[in-house]
Amino acid sequence: MAPPSKDDDEECHTPTAKESKLPSTTQSCPPAPRKPGKARRCKRRLWPDAELIEIRAEEMEQVFGSRGQWSHAKKRS
Structure with missing residues:
Protein backbone atom coordinates (compact mmCIF):
# COMPACT_ATOMS: atom_id res chain seq x y z
CA MET A 1 0.00 0.00 0.00
CA ALA A 2 1.44 3.36 -1.00
CA PRO A 3 1.67 6.13 1.58
CA PRO A 4 -1.07 8.74 1.16
CA SER A 5 -0.06 11.91 -0.60
CA LYS A 6 -1.02 15.42 0.50
CA ASP A 7 -3.82 15.54 -2.09
CA ASP A 8 -5.40 12.34 -0.71
CA ASP A 9 -5.51 13.70 2.87
CA GLU A 10 -7.66 16.67 1.87
CA GLU A 11 -10.29 14.65 0.01
CA CYS A 12 -12.79 12.15 1.42
CA HIS A 13 -13.05 8.72 -0.15
CA THR A 14 -15.44 5.85 0.34
CA PRO A 15 -13.67 2.85 1.87
CA THR A 16 -13.51 0.03 -0.65
CA ALA A 17 -11.79 -2.68 1.38
CA LYS A 18 -13.66 -5.97 1.83
CA ALA A 57 -96.45 13.93 23.81
CA GLU A 58 -96.72 17.40 25.39
CA GLU A 59 -93.37 16.92 27.13
CA MET A 60 -91.76 15.78 23.89
CA GLU A 61 -93.09 18.86 22.08
CA GLN A 62 -91.68 21.13 24.78
CA VAL A 63 -88.22 19.61 24.37
CA PHE A 64 -88.10 19.02 20.61
CA GLY A 65 -90.85 21.28 19.28
CA SER A 66 -94.00 20.24 17.49
CA ARG A 67 -94.06 18.07 14.37
CA GLY A 68 -95.50 20.90 12.27
CA GLN A 69 -92.35 23.03 12.67
CA TRP A 70 -90.29 20.93 10.29
CA SER A 71 -91.58 21.20 6.75
CA HIS A 72 -89.13 18.59 5.42
CA ALA A 73 -90.43 15.90 7.78
CA LYS A 74 -92.86 13.48 6.15
CA LYS A 75 -96.23 13.30 7.83
CA ARG A 76 -97.91 9.96 8.15
CA SER A 77 -101.44 9.77 6.83
Missing part, protein backbone atom coordinates in the same frame (compact mmCIF):
# COMPACT_ATOMS: atom_id res chain seq x y z
CA GLU A 19 -13.61 -5.49 5.63
CA SER A 20 -15.43 -2.14 5.27
CA LYS A 21 -18.37 -3.52 3.33
CA LEU A 22 -21.64 -4.29 5.07
CA PRO A 23 -22.73 -7.91 5.10
CA SER A 24 -25.37 -8.66 2.49
CA THR A 25 -28.88 -9.37 3.69
CA THR A 26 -31.61 -11.27 1.94
CA GLN A 27 -33.75 -9.06 -0.25
CA SER A 28 -37.17 -10.07 1.01
CA CYS A 29 -40.05 -7.78 1.83
CA PRO A 30 -41.50 -7.61 5.33
CA PRO A 31 -44.84 -9.38 5.83
CA ALA A 32 -48.05 -7.49 5.08
CA PRO A 33 -49.75 -5.84 8.06
CA ARG A 34 -52.49 -7.91 9.65
CA LYS A 35 -56.08 -6.79 9.81
CA PRO A 36 -57.21 -5.76 13.28
CA GLY A 37 -59.31 -8.36 15.03
CA LYS A 38 -63.06 -7.99 15.09
CA ALA A 39 -64.57 -6.71 18.30
CA ARG A 40 -66.32 -9.44 20.18
CA ARG A 41 -69.96 -8.90 20.85
CA CYS A 42 -70.92 -9.12 24.46
CA LYS A 43 -74.07 -11.15 24.96
CA ARG A 44 -74.61 -9.73 28.41
CA ARG A 45 -76.83 -6.71 28.72
CA LEU A 46 -74.98 -3.54 29.54
CA TRP A 47 -77.73 -2.24 31.82
CA PRO A 48 -79.41 -5.21 33.49
CA ASP A 49 -81.61 -3.00 35.67
CA ALA A 50 -82.79 -0.56 33.01
CA GLU A 51 -86.07 1.06 33.83
CA LEU A 52 -88.57 2.30 31.30
CA ILE A 53 -90.08 5.74 31.64
CA GLU A 54 -93.15 7.14 29.95
CA ILE A 55 -93.06 10.57 28.36
CA ARG A 56 -96.20 12.34 27.26
Whole structure:
Protein backbone atom coordinates (compact mmCIF):
# COMPACT_ATOMS: atom_id res chain seq x y z
CA MET A 1 0.00 0.00 0.00
CA ALA A 2 1.44 3.36 -1.00
CA PRO A 3 1.67 6.13 1.58
CA PRO A 4 -1.07 8.74 1.16
CA SER A 5 -0.06 11.91 -0.60
CA LYS A 6 -1.02 15.42 0.50
CA ASP A 7 -3.82 15.54 -2.09
CA ASP A 8 -5.40 12.34 -0.71
CA ASP A 9 -5.51 13.70 2.87
CA GLU A 10 -7.66 16.67 1.87
CA GLU A 11 -10.29 14.65 0.01
CA CYS A 12 -12.79 12.15 1.42
CA HIS A 13 -13.05 8.72 -0.15
CA THR A 14 -15.44 5.85 0.34
CA PRO A 15 -13.67 2.85 1.87
CA THR A 16 -13.51 0.03 -0.65
CA ALA A 17 -11.79 -2.68 1.38
CA LYS A 18 -13.66 -5.97 1.83
CA GLU A 19 -13.61 -5.49 5.63
CA SER A 20 -15.43 -2.14 5.27
CA LYS A 21 -18.37 -3.52 3.33
CA LEU A 22 -21.64 -4.29 5.07
CA PRO A 23 -22.73 -7.91 5.10
CA SER A 24 -25.37 -8.66 2.49
CA THR A 25 -28.88 -9.37 3.69
CA THR A 26 -31.61 -11.27 1.94
CA GLN A 27 -33.75 -9.06 -0.25
CA SER A 28 -37.17 -10.07 1.01
CA CYS A 29 -40.05 -7.78 1.83
CA PRO A 30 -41.50 -7.61 5.33
CA PRO A 31 -44.84 -9.38 5.83
CA ALA A 32 -48.05 -7.49 5.08
CA PRO A 33 -49.75 -5.84 8.06
CA ARG A 34 -52.49 -7.91 9.65
CA LYS A 35 -56.08 -6.79 9.81
CA PRO A 36 -57.21 -5.76 13.28
CA GLY A 37 -59.31 -8.36 15.03
CA LYS A 38 -63.06 -7.99 15.09
CA ALA A 39 -64.57 -6.71 18.30
CA ARG A 40 -66.32 -9.44 20.18
CA ARG A 41 -69.96 -8.90 20.85
CA CYS A 42 -70.92 -9.12 24.46
CA LYS A 43 -74.07 -11.15 24.96
CA ARG A 44 -74.61 -9.73 28.41
CA ARG A 45 -76.83 -6.71 28.72
CA LEU A 46 -74.98 -3.54 29.54
CA TRP A 47 -77.73 -2.24 31.82
CA PRO A 48 -79.41 -5.21 33.49
CA ASP A 49 -81.61 -3.00 35.67
CA ALA A 50 -82.79 -0.56 33.01
CA GLU A 51 -86.07 1.06 33.83
CA LEU A 52 -88.57 2.30 31.30
CA ILE A 53 -90.08 5.74 31.64
CA GLU A 54 -93.15 7.14 29.95
CA ILE A 55 -93.06 10.57 28.36
CA ARG A 56 -96.20 12.34 27.26
CA ALA A 57 -96.45 13.93 23.81
CA GLU A 58 -96.72 17.40 25.39
CA GLU A 59 -93.37 16.92 27.13
CA MET A 60 -91.76 15.78 23.89
CA GLU A 61 -93.09 18.86 22.08
CA GLN A 62 -91.68 21.13 24.78
CA VAL A 63 -88.22 19.61 24.37
CA PHE A 64 -88.10 19.02 20.61
CA GLY A 65 -90.85 21.28 19.28
CA SER A 66 -94.00 20.24 17.49
CA ARG A 67 -94.06 18.07 14.37
CA GLY A 68 -95.50 20.90 12.27
CA GLN A 69 -92.35 23.03 12.67
CA TRP A 70 -90.29 20.93 10.29
CA SER A 71 -91.58 21.20 6.75
CA HIS A 72 -89.13 18.59 5.42
CA ALA A 73 -90.43 15.90 7.78
CA LYS A 74 -92.86 13.48 6.15
CA LYS A 75 -96.23 13.30 7.83
CA ARG A 76 -97.91 9.96 8.15
CA SER A 77 -101.44 9.77 6.83
